[in-house]
Amino acid sequence: MTTKYPAPQETTPGQQLSNNRLLITLTIIALSLVFACLIYSNFIVRNAQGSWPPAGVDRMDSLTPLLMTAILILSSGAAIMAVRSLKAGQRGPLLTYLYVTIGGGLIYSVWMLAFLARLLTTFNGVYSALFLALWFVHVVHAVAVLLYLGYVTAQVRRGRYSVAEGWFPLEGSTNLWHFVTIVWIVLFVVLYIV
């Protein structure tokens, strides 16, 4: 006969939320350091050149990336509004804002992947190389977070997440999206302005 023992220490919902929040924080710290490494590498390689861009290399167009910056900032704004809508119990606006967030992310991702594919054919030494490396790593993370956002949106459509039930996946995915946007802004400054 098997004896059932009382389980020690069931994880409370509050404790699980605290765990999840710390998970997202630590993940963002780790991912930030990957980009810090790449940005450092960018400056090291740049400083090894006489001038930047190197002699004979045309500066990259910054107008479209600037437009993408605006789109990403808008999509992050929509993510913030999505969270506010959930807290206010407004499910219609919640879904709309999530669609706007994902839509902005998709426009950026498609543009970036096309840009990278074109870059592979018009390669111009280390100048192109740094754009390729940094943008590629960024878009990979953006697509991964978009997949998570897509999953969360599908769950919202099924009526999941509310203040009463808990809504951490929405909080986590939107925080990760803000991270993607902030990294884009930093990379934009590093690659186009500095």
Added chain:
Amino acid sequence: MAATLPAAGATQEARPFRLSKYLSWSLDHKVIGVQYLVTVFTFYLIGGALAMLIRVNLLTPDSMLFIDKSTYNAVFSMHGTIMIFLFLVPVWAGFGNYFIPLMIGAKDMAFPWLNAFAFWLLPPAGLLLILGWIVGPPQAGWTAYFPLSGPIYSRADGQTLWAISLHLIGISSILGAINFIVTLKNMRVKGMGWFQMPLFCWSILATSIIVLLATPFLGGALTLMLFDRLAGTNIFNPATGGDPLLWTNVFWFYSHPAVYIMIVPGFGILSEVLSVFSRKPIFGYKAIALSSMAIAGLGFTVWAHHLFTTLAPWTRVPFMITSMAIAVPTGIKVFSWLGTIWRGKIRFTTSMHFALGFLSLFVIGGITGVLLAAIPVDYQAHGSYFVVAHLHFVFFGGSVFAVYAAAYYWYPKITGRMMDERLGKFHFWLTYIGFLLSFLPMHISGLYGMPRRVAAYDPKFQAINILTSFGAFLLGVGQLPFFVNAATSFVGGIRAGNNPWRALTLEWQTSSPPPEENFFDEPVPAPDPYGYGTPEAASYLAGDHRPRKLAAEAGLGTNPLMPVPDMPDMPTTSEDKPVSGDR
């Protein structure tokens, strides 16, 4: 005559061993811990076999085994990579996964799914690395400096697979570290504050912080290497404007903290084992705990001592200073451990043998490390066998000895059986003597100028190399008793009971092996997990803290974890009484 121990099944439901549980996806941290340990020890055997090939080749000065010396390059590259990334880095994830939740009184890790995912990245990563031999193995050493590891000089795809494999291992490492940090921060049982936590938990916390902050840099460096090898970006190629030293700097920015990832949990194990088998409180608990964190922090400031010979002159002295300074928190630990065993009632179990062996060998390795931190010494010794001697004294004499100490200490808890002590001590002496015969002479051959990573060498070094090789063969053969012992004890070892070592930490206050949810009732930590020799410890070990009503309702009687009659070489009549002069 040995006292017979009660069967482990006497007070819990019988749980037959099922191999399929360990070969499939499981969310139980104990299963994941065993999966880690079996996987990493398999890689250890592969890495060890490669070391034997190296030593056979170096018996003669003319590369007797490998006519094609590039094969020798591949052998030492794979040996280093496997031992570091597939054994020493993940082995502590194995012990940590099994024992951290038990030591803090939790049911499981904070994120069981993430835990399983992190483990299951490891076998495919290892297979990818090893199968890279088929498409042309990596030959640039485990450090993979450019341009040697670039697309021009390492055309073989094995180097690319090396980079992808390390990426996967890095992700596994980071996910595991996040899990440990969250678990330790949020899931300690009531009554266990930060400074009531066992020192192994502190060491895992410090290690996890290092992993979280350092491994992303490896990821960044590997990403750029993959771009260079696959997309022709030439980021590390000086001929086209790139910088090969960028790889060296970023790689070592990760890899120096990585050596602390490999040793700091070993420090934690030392604190556990030395205290238990001296029956004395740990000397300087807070000093040991905080020095682990100091090592974690300082470990990020020393990386360039690996590139003294390439640095701009003005940068060398600061790195020399930091490299010497990091010996201070480690020295604090060593003296604390000596203070722990001083006037203790030492029990010379196999685990204690390995812990004491660690103390002697790691100190030698640490001293040669401080020697190498001096710039002019490093100029002479860089790239020589002196460095190989140093790194093996700290990696093997340090980390591997600590792994064995942990294995002998915790095997009874994992399996419910005791390992054979005679075979264990035989394993220890073969290992200790073989190790010294193999690696002590390397200091001499290194200082006399024998370079590392060479298949053929000047004949004047042959005598030392023969001695080294025979020491290595003894060391290699000496590992077999451990695996034989582990296998035979699993089937026929004496049943361990709950607490054969009469230890105070929480993992010993449950059955061996623990039930699925780790504890029979609410775990109550000892007021001092190292309070050996105090009346409170004696009372705790007698089970006086257990909630009797709950135990009675569970059908266990008033004292469910009844004291285990001790084995003949561990008398208990006086061990839990205060030693005169101690608290």
